[in-house]
Amino acid sequence: MSLQSKPVVGVVGVGRMGAAMTLRLRDEGYRLGAVYDVRPEAAEASARESGAPRAGTLAGVTAACDAIVTVVSDDAAMDAIYRESGDSLLEGAGGKLFINCATIAPAVHVEIERRLAARGAASLEACMASSITQAREGTLYLMVAGAPEAFERARPLLSALAGSLRFIGPAGSAAQVKALVNMVMNINTAALAEGLALGDALGLDLTMLREVFAQTGANSRVLETDGADMQNREHDVYFSAAHAAKDSHIATALAAEAGLRLPLAEATAAQYDRMVAAGLGELDKSGIAELTFPGRGPHSDA
């Protein structure tokens, strides 16, 4: 693809993830039309780091760009940037492409697609099953949903961000799959924290125990990513406990709507809620081991 055919790109929501994606797009030869964040210092930092102009308004982002990537924190923030009146990405949206990378409720994706379609704009959800390092390196695992023609239009840009692209289905379905991925991941994480904690209480060598887990039916991706961190109490945030709580609740809400009872998902959401309540929400999800290991705080009396 020639440089000329690349769309001018804007990024809304330039926290650590959005800022990393901005740098990656720049490195891949995309012209950056604007960066925006409700926190002026975050927008300023990303603008300085990437060389992108900092937009003062959401409408200014839409005006300056052909394709807008949004990476906001939650359903309310997503609703706000696409508000029907006042400053909004919707103003002048016709003909443009919006790619929403935040982890939000499936129904919100469906509603945003509706608002954009009413204005003649295309939209996609591109849910990430990986984190900041992968965003910076362009090796994200992206689950994409929306209209197939929007996917084909966005494919070159998405390929600049992703090591693996998977088209899931209509709007909302990628968010559903993402919610399920994180629900299962969070349960497996909570399980690992319990297994290592009981091993510790029994006086077992946890390095040996992790090696045995890795060779048996106890093996899991989270054993690779979080096992040593749980043992060593290294909880620098990669995927926060607060995010884990949020995602677990997205899944349990979907289950409740579907009339399913999922006791493991509920118990896991309750554990992450306990972390948040104890002021541990900004630890990595591996910090759930702080709830289960003997002698670590906070103590449970629940």
Add this chain to the structure above:
Amino acid sequence: MSLQSKPVVGVVGVGRMGAAMTLRLRDEGYRLGAVYDVRPEAAEASARESGAPRAGTLAGVTAACDAIVTVVSDDAAMDAIYRESGDSLLEGAGGKLFINCATIAPAVHVEIERRLAARGAASLEACMASSITQAREGTLYLMVAGAPEAFERARPLLSALAGSLRFIGPAGSAAQVKALVNMVMNINTAALAEGLALGDALGLDLTMLREVFAQTGANSRVLETDGADMQNREHDVYFSAAHAAKDSHIATALAAEAGLRLPLAEATAAQYDRMVAAGLGELDKSGIAELTFPGRGPHSDA
């Protein structure tokens, strides 16, 4: 190792697992001194299949063999074959080697080692983290605990059964690790059953969903072993739900003794208890999906 130096081996408890180990030992050139089972038909079948003499008493097994492998079903059965009076493997045990492969409570291993040591016999626990096919093929993953000199003495025989041997520590510690492996495996299994069930309720393609799980933080060994079976309702027993319930309770009992609260392990034990109560205990552990998927029975009102 020459044929002459191999011990004469007996096997006590020749259900499917013990019978498979018996055949494997025969194929590896061990002379079989006796097989024994409390169920005469099981002993008869194994004797016929392997060519081993069927012993009429436990004392007869000890008398006929240098090394005795035991694969009984639970703590009570283990206690019974090593009873202090009446027909028992303890009679004439001095100088012989006993290898206990059943999944039982760690404290029982410690007690049996004490009884054997008092009679001048050596003992080991060799806990299996794999199943019948691996036993037959000599590719078990064996976690071994006991005195190091007993391990060295047993190593050739254990190597005939195992693809991988791991020495864990003193008597009881292999059973602890095994309980932890199965606890984490069972939670991960319950988690997978919930994730696939919710995906089914949402109308997602479960083959696609399993592929996404495999490439993300939701990946696990049980996804490989049980994911398709859950989707396709193929629950031929490989590791039964009743066994999963038993093992989960061994772990939660250890946690209770240690004063730890493990909500995921407890929720998982409760799910497997529900399977047993619903008459589904002889399904494979993957059958837990029958509790979670929409439209599958039994329906939960718990």
